[in-house]
Amino acid sequence: MATVAPSLVRELRAICGEDGVITDPRQLVVYECDAYTMEKNLPDAVVLPGSTQQVVEVVKLCAAHKLPIIPRGTGTSLSGAVLAVDGGVVICTARLNRILSVDFRNRRALVEAGVPNLWITNAVKHRSLMFAPDPSSQPSCTIAGNIAFNAGGPHTLKYGVTTNHVLGFDLVLPSGEVVWLGSEPEGGEEVDGYDLRGVVIGSEGMFGIITRVVVRLIKAPPAFRTVLGVFDTMDDASRTVSDIIAAGLIPGAMELMDQPITRAVEEGFHVGLPLDAGAVLITELDGLEAGLDRQLQRVIEIYRMNRVREVRPAASAQERMDLWKCRKRAFGAIGRISPNFVTQDGVVPRTRLPEIMQFIYAICKERGLGVANVAHAGDGNIHPIIFYDERIPGDVEKAYACSIEIVRKCVELGGTVTGEHGIGVEKADLMAVQFSAADLDAMKRVRHAFDPEGRCNPHKMFPGGKRRLGFVPKRQIAA
Ligand SMILES: Cc1cc2nc3c(=O)[nH]c(=O)nc-3n(C[C@H](O)[C@H](O)[C@H](O)COP(=O)(O)OP(=O)(O)OC[C@H]3O[C@@H](n4cnc5c(N)ncnc54)[C@H](O)[C@@H]3O)c2cc1C
Incomplete structure (x- = not known):
């Protein structure tokens, strides 16, 4: 467990201001998990920077103290991707929420990382334009969270996912250096060299912290x-x-x-x-x-x-x-039906949808758990929502095991472990079901190039990371 010394907290406050640093455990509870609530842990501190420069200074400070840093948007991840597994400092970019400029002629906008997805379309719809990726969480999830997960939504079937609509962004590396990847704010769409923009999209906050993004705007269908x-x-x-x-x-x-x-x-x-x-x-x-x-x-x-x-x-x-x-x-x-739920987002070839649905009902029935299903069906992207009650001993483990079996079945049917919710901690072990050891090694080496110390969002995405399954928050023990 990392610990943040009082002197470091003072330094963080000097960078982000008094109201830009949270260390009170009662307030930190908000950040103990994301929308995947099966695993929880309190970070040591949460910072809410208001500029790229503040992000850089916080990152450099954490680097000097060798602390884990966890980039976070609004925490709507459904895979534990912002879980502070070993504590550390959560760097929440939700306050970076300005639309900096809109270039209607070239159909692009420069926005800060914490701008909620829906704000972009709302800002340009009077000119019949839109930002196409539309996750169901779009009123609250941030553009940086969308990039980290390569998020999609109901309209992914026709319009593609985040990578098709993000032209470039800056990234504060875990060392504190800032790089711009992809098309520059004033630049053309084509860029030379390695497509590092593409490499970072889908990297689940493990390569650094995004603070500004150039998005593509497209004509809204009439x-x-x-x-x-x-x-x-x-x-x-x-x-x-x-x-x-x-x-x-x-x-x-x-x-x-x-x-x-x-x-x-x-x-x-x-x-x-x-x-x-x-x-x-x-x-x-x-x-x-x-x-x-x-x-x-x-x-x-x-x-x-x-x-x-x-x-x-x-x-x-x-x-x-x-x-x-x-x-x-x-x-x-779902809140009306069950106190807790876990949802999966495996993908199957569309023709295998009837089979995976039958499997989901059978496995949940066998384990005595309720389930409801929604699906981005055109993409074969299923979302079984499995009900459980964390107050009942063993229920968490049962629901977890059930959801994992569903994802394994997706892979067996020719699909993948996730369509859009990311790997996080939840599906880290399942990466070995879909990828070979050599595949995973290649991915780890790419990560090492961005974050040689492995401090940026640790324990995510790769098998063998630390888990906090069944962790009971302290307030419940006391209750
Ligand atoms: C009700 C509901 C419906 C949903 N529907 C969809 C859907 O239709 N499609 C879909 O794709 N997803 C969906 N999701 C999942 C989730 O909303 C998206 O994946 C979204 O992109 C996460 O954005 P966020 O701002 O909440 O990120 P967070 O949950 O805060 O973080 C997600 C990931 O982004 C990284 N990250 C966040 N900010 C930064 C940053 N500034 N720099 C670098 N990395 C960063 C984090 O480290 C983490 O790995 C849904 C979630 C909910 C709760």
Whole structure:
């Protein structure tokens, strides 16, 4: 366990200001985990720098004291990627939240690392532009968190993930040096040399701290057709997904919700979803107005071929927004059902969706755990949400084991361990299921080039790191 001496805390305060450093354990509890709550540990200190220069000074100070540093945005990671496994100093960039400039002519914007994803689109939508990656957490998750995880969202199917929409950024290396990777704020899109921008995207905060980012803006689609299909069985709904792609259609998004999650959303938000549906599938087509109705008809035909019970096309922009609200609030609705949950985000080839869904229900039933499913189905990216109660001895371990078996099954079916939530501590051991020892060694050597001391976000991503599974926070022992 790292310890932060009082003199160091004074130095951190001198850099970030009195209200920019947290060391009170009652306040540090906010930072004991991210949205993956199975493993928890208090950091020694949290700093909230307000400029790149403050980040540099904090990083240099921690380097001099050989302390672990943990970059953090708003902590919506679902894989324990910001867990301070050995304590150390969390460097939270959420206060770096200014949109610095928008270049409408060249369709790019320079933003600080802690800008929430949705703010970017909100700032440019009056010019019919958007920042395409749209994680369901987009009102709160930061652009730097998106880069660290190469985040996607419902519209990834058509528009790609973060790497396709981030042109460049600066990175404060664990030594305190600052480098700019990729396209410069005023530069062109093409850059020479190694694509280190691409290397850092997806590196889960293990290579340094991002403070400013150049994002690409794209034209927002002018027209949409969004249709909800109500199916009696999950099998029918998931088969519909691969049939739509096989028909040559590329919807903007295809999102699947099973009965437990549909019920939870309906009971929570009263949006008119059927409580007895086996599954609902939202398909959204977007692009130029001409041709969309024809594509919609084709989608509905395919729904019908797969025994859809009811088809509900959104009749207005408001109805479309309501459908998306249902999907994007799905995780929030779980609080009504279970005190704790863990979600996975393995990926399978789309055609294997029916198999993985059956496996998920069977394994959770076998272990006596409840489960609800949402999926970015067009990408084969599943999100089983497994319920547990951390107050019941053994429940944490049972839910963890169950979720790990699901991810192993994804790999067995030809898929991968994560689509977008990252590896973090949660899936670190599973990297060995997907990658060979030589693959992992190559990745470790790249990390070593950025962070030779291994102090930046330690114990993440690689098998054999320290775990804190089943850790019971002190306040609960006392209760
Ligand atoms: C309800 C809900 C829905 C979600 N839906 C989606 C979804 O649809 N798609 C998706 O991809 N994800 C989703 N997520 C996961 C998560 O929101 C995203 O991965 C998001 O990108 C994390 O951003 P953050 O700012 O919260 O980062 P954090 O959780 O704070 O950190 C995540 C990673 O980023 C690193 N990091 C953070 N800031 C910096 C920085 N300044 N420099 C370097 N590294 C940094 C951290 O070290 C860590 O490795 C969801 C999460 C929730 C809770």
